Amino acid sequence: MLIKKQITFLLNDELLTIETPPVLVALDYLRKNKHLTGTKEGCKEGDCGACTVMVGELISGEVKYKPVTSCLLPMGELHGKHLVSIEGLNMNQPSPVQTAMVDCGGTQCGYCTPGFVVAMTAGLMDEEIPLNKKGADYAISGNLCRCTGYRSIKEAGIQAIDHLAPKLKNKPRIPTLCDIGALPNSFQNVSEKLAKIPPLQDSTLPDTPSLPFVAGGTDLLVQRGEELADDSPSLINNTPIAPIVEKGEYLVVDARTSFEDFANDPLIQKAVPDILSYNDLIASWPIRNRATLGGNICNASPIADMTSLLLALEAELEIESPETNRLLPLKNFFIGYKQLAKEGHEQISNIHLPKPKTNTFINWEKVSKRKILDIATINSAAKIVIGNEAINEVHLSIGGVAATPLYLTKTSQSLAGKTLSTETVLEAVDLAQSEFNPISDVRGSAQYKRLLSRQLLIAHFTKLFPETISEEAINASL
């Protein structure tokens, strides 16, 4: 049943209070309700970036902006937030980003262009994104262009950064960008405006949450967006998301933590040293700003990227309902294709990650057709604890070869106590093949998945222990 929701939010420089279906996506709201047509629909599944907007959220007195794809952004989540479309970036004169795109020939048919401009601008506004080529590329990781070949767009990103970096040095970015005419002045006092919006008094919500639970919606709204638009599912991202904390031997992660926040958390970076390099291979910046760990797990896709990592990290799920609160190892959570060991109304509240012991080595591998913003053909993670003489523990996971994300129980167990050697690895990868039976689909043939899974399992060892296990030696023995 559709129950409209009243929200107050800032749209560009306009404070609005509206009644909205909770899962009306911002793209449709902007284009159809507000006739702000600079935001374009390219795919309506977060895969092209033509509809990229920014969402500003008040966090500890400061507004932090993130680019997101408006096609998967429920309006019901925007209470107290700042929604910025391309129109909200326009000034009397083109901004340095807009000028650079014109100068470099970064726009041809123009349909993808507003999305690029929003994403590039968001990159300049985010203190965490470096003002260099890497940062410029990071900002546009979710945007597709079919006309240019990207050279001109990438050059535009560099040109804008070269122009702005000296002026932004050691200064807070957003106010400085406003001062130098790179952002409209309306960005100056947004925190005051948002602070004045009273919290949502949500008397319209029913006592029992209606299903499904929508967190980031980056998969759910792709699969069921049209259907959910007429409904009032629970938007569980509406309350603040708890920071990641240490609790004894565990790190406790709010299940609604976004991929991006997870990878950028210092505790996680300490536990999983290469997390940022894995992050680059998962979705895109705008999608990672929305996609949540809990959503990735509950969506139960056999090739869920974060899930494959969490499986090898021995994650445990804290599952809550009004009646119960229980812990379940993630590896016991998947009981069949998209079938979960939880009742519908139960919600994963937290994810518990055991802190790695000394001499723990972690690696995550993914191969997809395209490196960035693509679904894995195979992904796999390994956590290996090395003892004095031999391997103490191994936890291997693999995705894309079965109906569920897979924890390789037999193979993992078989390696414990063994000496690390080429033979050990080859035996293990052979054994692993007996634990799954891939099928042919759009991401690859069964034979390919067999071969690729072998290669990626080998890659864990050659990457983590290049001195002991060389790619050459393995290759010679294959």
Add this chain to the structure above:
Amino acid sequence: MRHCDSELHVSGRSEYVDDVAPPANLLHAAIFGSPVAHGIIRSLDTSKALEVPGVIAAFTFDDIPGEGYIGQIVADEPLFADKKVVFHNQPIAMIIANSHEAARKGTLACSTKIEELPAITCPREAFKQGEILQELRVFEKGDVDSIWDSCDHVITGKVDLGGQEHMYLETNRCRAVPMEDGQIKVFSSTQSPSATQKTIASVLGIPMNKVEVDVKRLGGGFGGKEDQATQWACMAALAARSLNKPVQIVLNRVDDMQMTGKRHPYKQDFKIGLTKEGKILAFEVDHYQNSGAFMDLSNPVLERTCLHSTNSYAIENVRIRAVPCRTNLPSNTAYRGFGGPQGMFPLEAAIAEAAKELCVERDWLQSQNIAQGGYTFHYGQNLEDNRLKQTWDQAVADFDLEGLRSRTKEYNDTHTMSKKGFALMPVCFGISFTKTFLNQGSSLVHVYTDGTVNVTTGGIEMGQGISSNMIAICSRIFGINHERIRCNSTNTSRIANISPSAASATSDLNGNATIIACREILSGMKKVVAKELKCDASEISIKDGQVYCGENATELDWNTLVLKSYFSRVQLMAHGFYAPPNISFDPIKGWGRPFHYYTYGTCLVEATVDCLRGTYSIDAAKVVHDLGRGIIPTVDLGQVEGGLAQGIGWVTLEELKYADDGRLLSFALSNYKCPDGDFLPDDLEVKFLENVDNPGGPLGSKAVGEPPFMYGIAAYFAIRNAIDSFSSTNEDEIKCPMTPEQTLHLLYPNFEYD
């Protein structure tokens, strides 16, 4: 000067069909497509759709007042399925509602009972079963059959060449508005406004002069909206006229991918014969084109495949056989290169195989056989200059091929699980529609009394910069600043009988027409002031808006000149018409001079393969391109880079997968991957031949839209070149694209798990 729409684009203010403020009472259409790829419709029920709140009407084949079948070459395609369905998601019914969402719900409420028949998706299979759209065509030169014995090496092979989704960011869309007296005005995202106008008239059973088609711009076309934007416009027009309300249809991405055709996949057999010195003596190729369900543009696409089957190489004995095969897929259609890339690929594959057998470098074999001035192609046209070879030589020198070769060898000698490779690709692409009659362009130039100018041509702005080129041409001919000139939408009421914006020829045809129109206006203006300045009109010129008499600036500026002309009752608007001379082609004999000229270039691509994971990166792509004298540097460069990018995508990531029952499995951007900024190399360099003219193109320019696409083929062979340093491959059928899957299989050809 930059692309004239740039500032609108970067601020999101440029308008596409559905960005324009909607007229009152705008209705929305959605399509109910066939659930199966092949079958006989036993029943169809749209009554439940009409019960969905907001749904107003449903249309099927029986509701078409005029001709129900459409098609530019053969009218063989029903607008809605007629008694049978021949591809998955073929439109069966259209639901009209007061919102897009309601119309979509209406389609979900439609039902049909279909007696399913076996689906064919492979062109070889279709050919075996006699499912062909046209008889086999043969092009021959020399005497292939008697030459094989004199060859030192004869190599045969098979190719499985994939298609390609256009993936214009803007899906197909149209808005149709009924006007007084049964007229209809149509805003369509089409490359072919006149074909759209003509087909709407035919479908509605009304004369063409009651249909006005207007096209402001496209969010990308690439050929995908040459013939396949028409049907959606016809549907919107049908509903608009029948309900007497404006109707809009905007396909969602999945519908667009499932319901429209793509670049034709081909199956091919080749046979190449060479001397031991590396001279190609004979080449034979059979093309089985996967045409899809209807003719669409398959015939001319296949024709260009045949014309470009020897690409840039001089071969004295050639036989090309080609047949369009009917399969249960949406009709495959025009796509940048228009069959040319599919023509060129098998010979490049044959050369790669031959290089292996002769134990020589592939690029050496290519260079030994590059066609030079005076060579006559198998369809009778001569190569009139040596600029093709010039681009090759310059690429080899400027990009330090020998240095690259030794660096690559050194890398591969010192790396076991990572290998580098490179490949060159020469391109010789003929410019003109091979249907000679289409080679005509029109332009309408208006000079207003305030000195500003409007130009309208038959060219469609789809990002390629045709509007900018037309403005630049007006600016140069008139001698005034480009900021005083605007380019209008393309409109069938202002320009009649417009050829599609296709074949790379749009700027040539419409640009030359614009020059003619500008000159006509200018000649009248000059006569007016010649009197006053007491000189001959031929001595008068305009530079930077100032009137010159010989070398001397006069007191007169452009605005004064315009006003004087107006008050002297001299025409300030003109229509220019241009048809390139000296082209003719007999499609039956396959002989003549089909092309106005050729565009040439050579591309070098470098790649690195991760031999553990089967992934690869494209490290560099470098091009020497013959552009003639370019019109606007950023626009021209954008065309070369963009074409190259699409070509690289075609041979690497972009994989159309069909289930055996004919369903498209790669039906969304989540499972069909085109290149992104990370995939395409930062090291992308384009050099233009310097100081070269082209008498055939406006202002000495050359057509640039399609030829660069084929540079991308180098990426395929660069990856293969790297793989060859790791494993020896000898597959039964050479498969393209070189996806990571294909790469890993070639790296580990002996892997088998049972």
